[in-house]
Amino acid sequence: MSTMLLVQNLSKRFGPITAVDDVSFTIDRGEVLGFLGPNGAGKSTAMKIITGFLPPSNGSAEVCGFDVITHPIEVKKRIGYLPEGAPVYGDMTPARLLEFVAEIRGVAEPSEKIAHAVARTNLEEVLHQPIETLSKGFKRRVGLAQAILHDPPVLILDEPTDGLDPNQKHEVRTLIKDMAGDKAIIISTHILEEVDAVCTRAVIIARGRIVVDATPAELRQRSAYHNAVVIRVASTQAPQLSAALNDVSGVARVDTEDFANGAADLMVVPEDGREITSGVRDRLRESGIDVEQMRVEQGRLDDVFRQITTAG
């Protein structure tokens, strides 16, 4: 059985507020699911339900075949969870905290497992300092270390790279990719480049509902700039070229952006993400204008995200 996580019609209401509204999805072994959505969209609430911290108002979540309501302990054994904000006991040192978690989880060969988790998260240098004295980045890595400690089949990480510097972000993403093979992983994030970097699938949640469930590539195709061609020329030639490109078949419009150094970028936007490169290339050759640079846009996830989460 390769379905590791099965979420069906999950809803959560807090009084009159519906935080999670009829959410269903499955995750198979080897998948890394990116949970996207604006703040307050219900990402964290959904994660809290799946990990057994909050009971759902409706629906069910199954982890490795165990229902989170009827078998919470079996579910919790199989999940590694980094809660939002990575809360950890400030009075403990990372070493003591990891021993505590290993003991409570009944991990076999605890010292090896702890050493492994410490090495994966680069915690060696702060192992014996009280957690409350550590930087935000280290605290987050302590939270990550306790989540991966028991080598769980399902990993749920709520904003794993929040508060990390670019190097640390890169390390955490590498860590997630390395572990992805035999696990099912959910990460929530605001950083869309992260979706590209680690996720095999992206789910966008807005107002508690899933609005998109697609691969990052599919998501990008929804961008108005998917397959757009960007051409850099001298700004004096820009108006002329812009007019020439406007009537290539499939081109919706041409946007011009002038730069201070005398160059300009022409963004040739296609209709419905159509392939226009060959038409544009032919037209360029005909015009005889000297092109400094040319590239094809894949489409920006940021645009898609904004478009989806602000619509209706």
Added chain:
Amino acid sequence: MRATLTIFKRELSAYFASPLAYVFIVIFLALTGAFTFFIGGFFDRGSADLQSFFAFHPWLYVFLVPAVAMRLWAEERKTGTIELLMTLPVTTFQAVMGKFLAAWCFTGIALALTVPVWFTVNYLGEPDNGVIVASYFGSWLMSGAFLAIGACVSALTTNQVIAFVVSAAACFLFLTSSLDMVLSVFRPWAPGFLVDLIASFSFITHFGIVTKGVISLSTAVFFVSLMGVCLFANALLIDLRRSS
């Protein structure tokens, strides 16, 4: 069982990782000493017993024990670590028990550090050591009952100061429930059996019996069942607060 023990160890070491443990122990020892020798008139009584020592325990516990209990759940909720704890494979009951037993063990340690008083009275005379052992045991049971009340209150709030004040007030009511001050509120309207029931909750009455050297079954049952009820309520509150 393993989970309870693991949480117990973590919680107990958490007390000693902060100044709370040392402040509590020093103040507890200083106050028991001051009450015993100055207010209780240990030497003036001319009798080799620890009546003057134990008589003040309930009053010290009223405000010292809530200080031990206040952090148990309020702090976890405030810092969010409750989410870490409750998504580990532990049941709510195991977590409640582990935390309570750690706090109870801690007050036991503070109590154990008063044994020099016991040695002193043995040096000065020939006290009835059976009575003293019974009183120690009774005092510890009583601290457990106060703690259970405090733990339960701590589960209601994220604010430790509120947890402290409310549980101190609750402990005070339990302590003094046989006094007219409390009973006069109920007498005008409550049926007689209810007034008697409230009066029978009085820690002073129960502890008074114990310090006379009698650990009556009813007193032990009273303290233990009060702990049971409070801890059960504590577990319910934890689950309830999560689901709402």
